[in-house]
Amino acid sequence: MKRSTIDIWVGVFVAIGFGGLLFLALKVGNLASFSTAEAYQLQAKFANIGGLKVRAAIKSAGVVVGRVSNVTFDNESYEAIVTFNVDAQYKFPRDTSAKILTSGLLGEQYVGLEAGGDGVMLKQGDRLRLTQSAVVLENLISQFLFNKAAEGKDTKDGK
Amino acid sequence: MASVPIVEIDKVSFGYDAARPVLHGVSLRIEPGSVVGIMGQSGCGKTTLLRIIAGWLKASAGATRVLGESVHELDSEGIYALRRKMGMLFQFGALFTDMTVFDNVAFQMREHTDLPPDLVHDLVMMKLEAVGLRGAAQRMPSELSGGMARRVALARAVALDPRLMLYDEPFTGLDPISLGVIARLIRTLNDSLGQTSIVVSHDVEECFGIVDYVYFVSAGRIVAEGKPDAMRRSGEAFVKQFVRGETDGPIPFHYPAPGYEADLAAAAVHG
Amino acid sequence: MPLLLCMAEPSLLTAVRQGLERLGQAAAAKIWRLGFAARFFVAILLNSGTALRRFRLIIREIYFAGVQSLVIILVSGLFVGMVLGLQGYDTLQRYGSSEALGVLVALSLVRELGPVIAGLLFASRAGSAITAEIGLMKATEQIAAMEMMAVDPIARVVAPRFWAGVISMPLLAALFSAMGIFGGYLVGVQLIGVDEGSFWSQMQSSVDVREDILNGVIKSLVFGVAVSWIAVFEGYDAPPTAEGVSGATTRTVVTSSLAILALDFVLTALMFTGGNGK
Numbered sequence: 001m002k003r004s005t006i007d008i009w010v011g012v013f014v015a016i017g018f019g020g021l022l023f024l025a026l027k028v029g030n031l032a033s034f035s036t037a038e039a040y041q042l043q044a045k046f047a048n049i050g051g052l053k054v055r056a057a058i059k060s061a062g063v064v065v066g067r068v069s070n071v072t073f074d075n076e077s078y079e080a081i082v083t084f085n086v087d088a089q090y091k092f093p094r095d096t097s098a099k100i101l102t103s104g105l106l107g108e109q110y111v112g113l114e115a116g117g118d119g120v121m122l123k124q125g126d127r128l129r130l131t132q133s134a135v136v137l138e139n140l141i142s143q144f145l146f147n148k149a150a151e152g153k154d155t156k157d158g159k
Numbered sequence: 160m161a162s163v164p165i166v167e168i169d170k171v172s173f174g175y176d177a178a179r180p181v182l183h184g185v186s187l188r189i190e191p192g193s194v195v196g197i198m199g200q201s202g203c204g205k206t207t208l209l210r211i212i213a214g215w216l217k218a219s220a221g222a223t224r225v226l227g228e229s230v231h232e233l234d235s236e237g238i239y240a241l242r243r244k245m246g247m248l249f250q251f252g253a254l255f256t257d258m259t260v261f262d263n264v265a266f267q268m269r270e271h272t273d274l275p276p277d278l279v280h281d282l283v284m285m286k287l288e289a290v291g292l293r294g295a296a297q298r299m300p301s302e303l304s305g306g307m308a309r310r311v312a313l314a315r316a317v318a319l320d321p322r323l324m325l326y327d328e329p330f331t332g333l334d335p336i337s338l339g340v341i342a343r344l345i346r347t348l349n350d351s352l353g354q355t356s357i358v359v360s361h362d363v364e365e366c367f368g369i370v371d372y373v374y375f376v377s378a379g380r381i382v383a384e385g386k387p388d389a390m391r392r393s394g395e396a397f398v399k400q401f402v403r404g405e406t407d408g409p410i411p412f413h414y415p416a417p418g419y420e421a422d423l424a425a426a427a428v429h430g
Numbered sequence: 431m432p433l434l435l436c437m438a439e440p441s442l443l444t445a446v447r448q449g450l451e452r453l454g455q456a457a458a459a460k461i462w463r464l465g466f467a468a469r470f471f472v473a474i475l476l477n478s479g480t481a482l483r484r485f486r487l488i489i490r491e492i493y494f495a496g497v498q499s500l501v502i503i504l505v506s507g508l509f510v511g512m513v514l515g516l517q518g519y520d521t522l523q524r525y526g527s528s529e530a531l532g533v534l535v536a537l538s539l540v541r542e543l544g545p546v547i548a549g550l551l552f553a554s555r556a557g558s559a560i561t562a563e564i565g566l567m568k569a570t571e572q573i574a575a576m577e578m579m580a581v582d583p584i585a586r587v588v589a590p591r592f593w594a595g596v597i598s599m600p601l602l603a604a605l606f607s608a609m610g611i612f613g614g615y616l617v618g619v620q621l622i623g624v625d626e627g628s629f630w631s632q633m634q635s636s637v638d639v640r641e642d643i644l645n646g647v648i649k650s651l652v653f654g655v656a657v658s659w660i661a662v663f664e665g666y667d668a669p670p671t672a673e674g675v676s677g678a679t680t681r682t683v684v685t686s687s688l689a690i691l692a693l694d695f696v697l698t699a700l701m702f703t704g705g706n707g708k
Contacts, residue, residue: 005673013497020608021647027630028536028611029639055548055638064635108636213578242580253571257563270581312575386599 026138037083039066043084044098044111049080050134051110052100058084059101065090068111084111086122093118097130109134163227164188165323165355166212171221173207181207189372194349194356196366196387199376200403200410205359208376209325212357213247214238214350226322234381243271246316247325251332252308254300260287260311261296284312290344306337314332317348324354330362338362342369362403367391375401377410419421445548467663474592474662477585487590488597495556495591496598502555505550505608509536511613518614519622531624532633534612536607540637540646541608541702544565544607546694549653551606552599553686557661560591561682564665565675573666574577593659600647607646652693657686685693 049071058066066086074081086092095116095119102109166189169341174180181204199203214230218261223230228241254263264283268274274282287293290310309329315349318325326345330338346369349356362368367373367387374391375383375398383390383398389397400408411414416422481487518534564587567573573583593671611633637643661682666680 006490008498010489010492013492013500013598014601017496017605020604021599021643022607024604024611024643024646025541025639028608028633029637029643030539030634055641057635163434215574215577238578239582245578247575247578249575250572251570253575254568255572255575267579267581270586276486410634 002153006020014050017146020093020124033047037063038088040122041069041083041085041130042122042126043081043083044128044131045077045079045081046100046131047079048100048136049082050100050102050109050136052082052111052134056108057110060090060092060115065113065138066071068088082111091121094120094122095130096122096128098128099132102135163191164224165225165226166357168208168212169222171208171211171218171223173204173216173218175397178404180333180379182211182218184378185376185381186221187374187381187384189355189357191355192349193371194346194358194369196370196373196403197359197376198205198361198363198366199375200401203376204379205376206327209327209357211357212350213245213325214241225229243319244321244323245323246319248309248313248316248319248327248329250307250328251314252300254308254312254315256300258300259296260292260300260303263300263311264318266315273317279287282318284319285290287311289317289348290314291340304337306333306340308334309337309341311395313344314342314362317352317354324349324355324356326358326360328360329358330333330360330365333395338365345369363404449516463576463667466667467659470663470666471659473584474525475590475591477582477697478589478593480533480582480585481589481593488584488593491590491594492598494559494676495552495594497604499552499555499598499602503602503606504609506547506551507539507544507609508613510547510606510617511539511610512617513613514543514610515617515622519618519624526626528622529628530632531614531618532611533636535618536611536633536637536641539607539614540642542694543699544610545603545646545650545653546690548603548606548619548637548650549599549657549690550596550687552602552654553657553661553690554683556595556598557657557682557686560595560661561665561668562675563677564588564591564662565668565670566667568668569670569672569675570681571670574619585642588662592662595661596651596654597655600650603650604647626648627630643704648701649694652697653690656693660686660689665691 052071054068054071056068058062058068066084068082068084070083070095071083072081073079082098093116094111095118097114097116099114100109100111101112116130162355166187168185168187169183170184170186172180172184173182185204185208199205199210207216211218212225212230214225214233221231226241226244228237230238230241230312230366231298233241255266258266261283264286265279268279268282282298286295287296290313292307292314293305295303300311303311313329324345329341329345333341342365345356345358348354358366358370367390370387373385373387373390374381377397383393383395385393391402393399393402396409399405400410514535515531518531518538519528522528522530522534564573567587573587573705576586615629619626619629664678664682664685665675668674
């Protein structure tokens, strides 16, 4: 009789232990959303990817449609090649453009897809032609300063 | 007695390290069916001798034959196989504190045999009945008195009907009644189960009451041997001192020390 | 000049030499012990057959190591998660990103705090108990009695406790993390009022099953092996006296805690600096 109480308790322990793991995997992690669904692979070249990381989200109209699977550097064009998987249930026209965007001012970066109007859809292994690089804050600031300086000069000249 | 001895030890020596030898060329023979006492002061090497017989310690010299096997030549598997034919009662019983009395006695049956639970139950009850503790089967060892624990340990040791029983100080720390019970049990179990027993002890009266033959060990040597009655009458100085518990004799009261006056003088200087 | 020094201060030289000798001996003893512990580990693995075949032995030990650690793990997890919720909110709201609270709580728990704190608690709750139990079994000759009964104590006593620890630890760590996330949710969403939807959705989009959760589980598994190994070794190696067992128990807690923290650093370095850490 003492044995069976031990068995029950150990059974309960193992059950809630696995329950905890399941909770972590499904509710906390993203196992439920992507791992099992089929996906097709696309590529895009960017002059600058900023802080884009592997596993960053691919979003279209704000919906997560895929994940970045690889980032490499192209020795010929001196550009970054971003490979990413898009969930098979989402289709995009061939002239879709890709942008590297930032969620919020300091948030993480993701790839935004903007669908075009072509009738032919993208398929496995295709490359997106229209891309827009990440906005690098330093460039933005220097551009701003440069503009300001030019503006100042204009007003001086105008005087 | 011309039969093959159960235990035969020939000129065995042993030391935990080279500088402090514990046994020097000990030889003894134990005949089947007998209860043999090994007696001596604490620390004289008698427990070491028992451990050599059990294959626990390896003698540095000499031959040890137990139940027809040369213990000093066995590998660990051979020793484990040999130990299945031996039982040992430890000084304080050494019951498994996390198991009931029943599980303690059933331990070896469950580990070494595939007996069905019903049969194990019956066998355990038989062993417990033999030591008079069938009623305590579901108790935990912590709920038993010292004497009862020793009896349970005895039941556990004889669970698989060993041919050779080793008793390491079975009388230590028991009240006179429990002591008498244990002593009688050792003798009756030995005779009814056809065992051979070795009792290591320093308890003269109880030991002499049950053994057929006694070896006296002192400082790693066997100094005397014989039947208990002969030992009582023995004129040998050590045996006389040991049996009568005299302070004066070959074993001095004082631990070896430099001269008393020199020690006192040294204290005075330091003071 | 050095020669002169030697002649002038022979006692100093002897003292230095003796000190070095003692240091060397201590180091040699430590290394000897480490080697012994490694051999013991191999012996456990080789003698695990009995325990794994008779799984009931392990179940019994899971009861003592795992089930009895459950309350302390759940309560600590809840409180750690609640503190993370409070502290995390305080920091995040300065940057106006308090909806990232879920991410912060979940990532810190799943990657680090879950395995590490659960491991430390496990070492002091279950590890010390295992050491004390085996040490006392040795001191009361129960181990010797078992050997006398031709039963290998490593197979019968040590291996089941070791495997019970290895099995319990990842489950306890997962429960700690889950409870902590719940605690963070209680404080963040219910008490402070962070938006519930963004709490969970941001968490889900940032916590990766393989990168974060699986690595956390691997960490806790490694800690489980380390703590169980240290605990059974210290118990088995303990001098069979009262102070021997108490010393071994203390050593189990201290050594396991250090081992957990050191291993955590090594594992974190191996796992999360692959260029895709967030």
